[in-house]
Amino acid sequence: MAVEQQVEGPAWTGFGLEESAGRYPLRVETAVSRIVDQLLPGVITTTRHARMYCLHALAWAEAQERGLDEQAAKELVRRGEVVICAVHHFHERHRIELSSAHGEDRLPRFLDGDRLDVRSAAQLGGLSESGFAGVYQGPCVRIGALSSQTPPRLGPRADLPALREGLGELFDLAGHDTLDGDQLRAAGHLCLCEAADAADGRWLRRILVEDAEEGWPDDRNRQLTCLLLLDTLHDQASPDPVRAFRERWAFGGPLGNPASDQRAMVAAMWRAAALRNYSVGAWRALWRWLAQQLNMNPMTAEDLGDQLAESLDDIGVAELITGLPARMDGEVILPAEAQIADDDWTTMNAIRQLALGAARLNDLEGETLKAFIGTDRTDLGPRWVADLFDGGHDRMVPGLSRDLAVVLVRRAKRVALSKMYITRSGRPFVPTRLRDRDGILSVWGEEGAGDVALRTGTLSGVLAGLGVLTVDDAGRYLPSELGEELRAHLG
Numbered sequence: 001m002a003v004e005q006q007v008e009g010p011a012w013t014g015f016g017l018e019e020s021a022g023r024y025p026l027r028v029e030t031a032v033s034r035i036v037d038q039l040l041p042g043v044i045t046t047t048r049h050a051r052m053y054c055l056h057a058l059a060w061a062e063a064q065e066r067g068l069d070e071q072a073a074k075e076l077v078r079r080g081e082v083v084i085c086a087v088h089h090f091h092e093r094h095r096i097e098l099s100s101a102h103g104e105d106r107l108p109r110f111l112d113g114d115r116l117d118v119r120s121a122a123q124l125g126g127l128s129e130s131g132f133a134g135v136y137q138g139p140c141v142r143i144g145a146l147s148s149q150t151p152p153r154l155g156p157r158a159d160l161p162a163l164r165e166g167l168g169e170l171f172d173l174a175g176h177d178t179l180d181g182d183q184l185r186a187a188g189h190l191c192l193c194e195a196a197d198a199a200d201g202r203w204l205r206r207i208l209v210e211d212a213e214e215g216w217p218d219d220r221n222r223q224l225t226c227l228l229l230l231d232t233l234h235d236q237a238s239p240d241p242v243r244a245f246r247e248r249w250a251f252g253g254p255l256g257n258p259a260s261d262q263r264a265m266v267a268a269m270w271r272a273a274a275l276r277n278y279s280v281g282a283w284r285a286l287w288r289w290l291a292q293q294l295n296m297n298p299m300t301a302e303d304l305g306d307q308l309a310e311s312l313d314d315i316g317v318a319e320l321i322t323g324l325p326a327r328m329d330g331e332v333i334l335p336a337e338a339q340i341a342d343d344d345w346t347t348m349n350a351i352r353q354l355a356l357g358a359a360r361l362n363d364l365e366g367e368t369l370k371a372f373i374g375t376d377r378t379d380l381g382p383r384w385v386a387d388l389f390d391g392g393h394d395r396m397v398p399g400l401s402r403d404l405a406v407v408l409v410r411r412a413k414r415v416a417l418s419k420m421y422i423t424r425s426g427r428p429f430v431p432t433r434l435r436d437r438d439g440i441l442s443v444w445g446e447e448g449a450g451d452v453a454l455r456t457g458t459l460s461g462v463l464a465g466l467g468v469l470t471v472d473d474a475g476r477y478l479p480s481e482l483g484e485e486l487r488a489h490l491g
């Protein structure tokens with residue numbers, strides 16, 4: 001019996017499917033995520049709020065000191081999350097507008113007028129399915145705020161007195177089963193927006209950006225990444241720091257000498273990640289389109305290839321390549337990728353974006369080139385694409401892409417099988433949306449698309465929470481006074 005058949009039925013709705021099925025169906029993201037992880041350790045795409053690092057560090061320390069068992073410790077953590085969420089919700093004048101608190105959309109379920117049912121909200125499946133410790137624990141360990149034990153203990157860089165001074169009161173409130181609006185409104189200084197001037201926020205700012213500690217080599221990378229973001233927004237305040245950062249470092253002139261200048265090295269790595277990410281995004285979006293066809297209409301891989309071919313312009317590969325936007329002006333990298341990304345999405349533009357990625361092999365050099373290529377030769381990287389187009393130089397784009405669809409289907413199956421595991425009920429489970437029944441492919445649900453985040457969105461949020469970035473009346477992010485001081489100090 002084929003494995004695909006064994007995963008039919010209830011297992012489809014089982015544990016972990018949502019997380020594991022749609023996220024990396026082609027596994028083309030590793031080259032980018034590896035660089036980003038190295039340059040921005042301790043910040044991930046879900047760590048929106050600076051003060052939540054402090055909250056989690058303090059919560060586990062409190063649990064330890066109170067001698068709570070694991071269940072009770074986790075409940076205490078969730079109670080802290082509930083209270084800070086409600087404080088944010090009731091805070092009348094935020095120091096700065098941040099994104100919503102974790103779980104804030106579900107908060108009204110636990111409000112009766114302005115009375116909050118802390119106890120119910122903190123239960124599993126209350127404000128969240130199982131709390132946000134899973135989001136912040138890894139990042140907190142990475143920056144030394146927590147240890148990697150289970151349950152976590154205070155880490156080597158944690159400053160318990162500072163955490164208590166800033167947020168201790170929050171855990172007094174968290175001990176209540178209900179809190180009324182007046183209590184929550186009076187706790188505005190505990191809000192997510194108030195970390196910048198509080199002892200816990202000052203501590204976090206120090207370990208996250210201000211001081212690169214000896215024995216913590218990651219610190220310097222994160223620090224310089226913050227500097228690059230500050231420089232970007234100093235030159236040009238932007239309502240979209242993610243895009244501003246991406247385009248500032250992906251394109252432009254030479255970045256200095258990575259061998260002698262650490263900032264230049266970090267910038268070179270970001271250039272590699274940002275450029276490579278355009279190709280990653282193109283693969284992901286192309287796969288999503290293919291999956292949509294299979295979702296609407298089950299068919300063979302070959303028929304799917306025909307559909308892709310029909311959606312493309314009937315031009316030759318050589319013509320495709322000469323028709324790409326201009327890539328270089330002397331030594332300056334032109335924003336060709338951004339130009340294609342700004343056009344309406346079509347399968348043709350995805351293919352053009354991939355061809356552009358392959359052409360960049362001729363434009364980049366040194367460390368940037370090396371990081372851009374990555375270490376995995378089989379991850380559909382720019383070299384793989386260059387080989388594909390070189391080999392098919394005399395072919396038409398639709399014909400070449402017809403074969404490509406078949407390759408992608410095979411790859412998606414292989415990736416899914418490599419993630420197979422045995423469920424608690426003893427059945428093999430393959431986390432995939434793709435099914436194959438006697439060669440007829442179908443897809444359940446919708447694949448995720450979009451680039452792998454470079455995490456600058458959450459970094460901007462965290463730095464705003466720490467008072468390093470501010471937002472002007474036009475909604476543009478820029479360095480605060482503190483941010484400008486930091487620039488001078490880090491530069």
Ligand SMILES: [Zn+2]
Nearest residue numbers: 091094191193
């Ligand atoms: Zn606030």
